Amino acid sequence: MTTTQSPPHHRALFAAGVLFGLIAEQVVLFAVPLIIFQNTKSLIGLGVAFALEWLPSLIAYPFAGLMADRDGGARLFRRVALVRTAILGTVGTLCVVMPSWTTAALMTGGACLSLCIAPVRMSVEKVVPQLAGEHRIAAVQSLVQNMELLAMALGPALAALAALYLGKVWLLFVAAAVFAGSAACWLPLPRGAVQAVTDRSVRAVTAELLVGWRILAHNRPVLLLGVLNFAINLALAALLASNAALVTGVFRAGDSAYGLLNTAVGVMGLINLLFVPMLLKRFGISALGAIGFTLLCAALLLTGFAPAFPMYAVGFVAVLVGDALYNVFNRTQRLKVLPREHLGKVMGPFYLLNLLSFPIAGVLVASVGATLGPQHLITGLAILLCLFGAVFLPLTMVSFHRAIAARVSTSVGVVS
Numbered sequence: 001m002t003t004t005q006s007p008p009h010h011r012a013l014f015a016a017g018v019l020f021g022l023i024a025e026q027v028v029l030f031a032v033p034l035i036i037f038q039n040t041k042s043l044i045g046l047g048v049a050f051a052l053e054w055l056p057s058l059i060a061y062p063f064a065g066l067m068a069d070r071d072g073g074a075r076l077f078r079r080v081a082l083v084r085t086a087i088l089g090t091v092g093t094l095c096v097v098m099p100s101w102t103t104a105a106l107m108t109g110g111a112c113l114s115l116c117i118a119p120v121r122m123s124v125e126k127v128v129p130q131l132a133g134e135h136r137i138a139a140v141q142s143l144v145q146n147m148e149l150l151a152m153a154l155g156p157a158l159a160a161l162a163a164l165y166l167g168k169v170w171l172l173f174v175a176a177a178v179f180a181g182s183a184a185c186w187l188p189l190p191r192g193a194v195q196a197v198t199d200r201s202v203r204a205v206t207a208e209l210l211v212g213w214r215i216l217a218h219n220r221p222v223l224l225l226g227v228l229n230f231a232i233n234l235a236l237a238a239l240l241a242s243n244a245a246l247v248t249g250v251f252r253a254g255d256s257a258y259g260l261l262n263t264a265v266g267v268m269g270l271i272n273l274l275f276v277p278m279l280l281k282r283f284g285i286s287a288l289g290a291i292g293f294t295l296l297c298a299a300l301l302l303t304g305f306a307p308a309f310p311m312y313a314v315g316f317v318a319v320l321v322g323d324a325l326y327n328v329f330n331r332t333q334r335l336k337v338l339p340r341e342h343l344g345k346v347m348g349p350f351y352l353l354n355l356l357s358f359p360i361a362g363v364l365v366a367s368v369g370a371t372l373g374p375q376h377l378i379t380g381l382a383i384l385l386c387l388f389g390a391v392f393l394p395l396t397m398v399s400f401h402r403a404i405a406a407r408v409s410t411s412v413g414v415v416s
Contacts, residue, residue: 010189011131011140017185018124019147019154021081024178026155028088028113030259031163031171032106033244039103047366049107050241054358056114061355062209064118065348069341073126074189080119081183085176087112092172102169109172118351125347127189129340138285141331142276145324152320153266160259212345215338216353221399222334222346226353228392229330232293233354235300235381236323237361242374243316250375251309261313265320272324280328286397289329293393295322297386304379337403 036049068076091109095102124144132140162174216223247258279288299322302315338346369377 011143013185013188014127014131015143015147017077017081017182017189018144019151020178020182020185021120022148022151023155023158024084024175024182026151026262027159027162027171027175027178030156030159030262031168031175032110034248034258035168036103036106037244037248044366044370047241047362047364047369049110049362050237050365051359051362052107053110053114054237054355054362056111057117058352058356058359060115060118061122061352062212062345062348064122065212065344065346065351066205066208067119067344068122068126068347069344071123072191073123073130074186074191076119077123077127078183078186080116080123081179081186084113084116084179085183087116088172088176088179092169092176095169095172118348121351122344122347126344129335129343130190137335138280138328138332139277141335142280142328145327145331146272146276149268149272149320149324150266153263156259156262156266160256160263163259208345209348211342212347213349215342215346216349219337219346219403221337221396221403222350224392224396224399225330225334226350228389228396229354230357231385231388231392232296232323232326234357234361235378235385236296236319237358238365238369238374238381239300239303239316239319239378241362241365242369242378246312246374247309250373251312253309257309257313261316264313264317268317268321272321276325276328279325285329285332286401289326289333289397290393292322292325292327292329293389296326297322297382297389300378300382300385304375304382306375333400333404337400337407 033049087109091105094105098105128140128144129137158174159171162171166174216226243261244258247253247261276288279291283291296319299315299318303312303319306312306315334347334350335343364377364381365374
């Protein structure tokens with residue numbers, strides 16, 4: 001395990017690259033659902049687009065984890081960021097030149113961008129312990145989480161401002177430029193430990209992939225965490241997939257309200273960035289996870305029962321703040337019980353299990369949400385999550401406590 005920390009300027013460039021990449025994602029997430037919903041006027045189309053956006057990434061995750069282990073992380077991040085730039089440039093050009101192809105181009109581009117999510121996430125997972133050293137993993141993971149929330153403030157604000165002057169389609173070119181900037185930020189970062197590959201046959205690759213699945217299957221706390229994350233993500237993804245339709249359709253708010261709502265989440269991210277270190281010192285990592293999960297569940301229920309946009313907006317912001325707090329626990333604890341040399345191989349299947357809920361949520365929104373209404377779907381999923389989490393969250397926390405204690409005992413040794 002790495003015991004030394006990286007230079008401060010490396011951590012700053014790391015954070016900037018993550019932030020720019022996430023801002024670009026937020027610009028895309030602002031523009032694409034609005035364009036599709038306004039073109040189709042259909043919740044079914046929105047749900048299908050959401051499912052297509054996530055399904056390819058699930059297939060890519062195990063392979064992306066293997067790639068990150070072999071590459072070291074930083075170079076893979078840079079290359080994929082440039083691929084995202086090219087995809088958005090192509091899709092944007094098609095939308096401008098052939099307006100009748102807009103919906104199809106956006107859905108196809110979303111599927112291509114989905115393939116890029118996995119290697120980017122795996123690269124970040126791989127680089128975090130390289131930068132954090134042994135004792136600052138929670139702090140660096142909190143930094144990553146808060147970059148996500150900060151991006152939700154800057155991304156929609158940038159998108160809303162650019163849309164006023166350029167139009168929504170041209171936001172795709174803005175996002176492409178920001179992706180290129182994220183790649184540039186990671187240029188000075190060291191590549192990290194690289195695994196030499198002597199056998200590139202299908203059998204050898206399959207054997208390496210199976211290593212990750214076996215470690216995950218036999219690591220009880222991480223497996224329990226993956227199941228719990230699946231349940232959380234199912235409810236959260238249904239809310240995210242329905243958000244554009246709820247804001248502009250159900251509550252009759254405008255595009256500016258949609259952008260302002262996402263910006264409010266990011267502003268809370270700034271506040272969260274200030275308070276998470278103090279919360280960690282005061283409550284500890286497990287208590288912070290429990291607080292985040294409780295807030296997440298309560299806020300989901302609020303969005304489901306909200307009669308008007310102001311109450312929905314409060315609930316939506318609280319959902320993502322609760323998710324951010326829970327994710328500090330989620331991202332920190334799993335790194336403590338996984339072997340670093342196989343981290344990517346394990347995190348690939350772990351993310352696949354986590355994010356399988358996203359395309360399922362898209363299908364639920366397109367079917368149940370379109371029939372009964374998106375708020376009824378969110379309410380039902382929130383109630384199920386409360387019941388499921390009441391059992392699985394304590395089990396997961398106890399399992400991590402035992403596994404971490406066992407690793408500490410093994411590394412220190414027992415004196416008889």
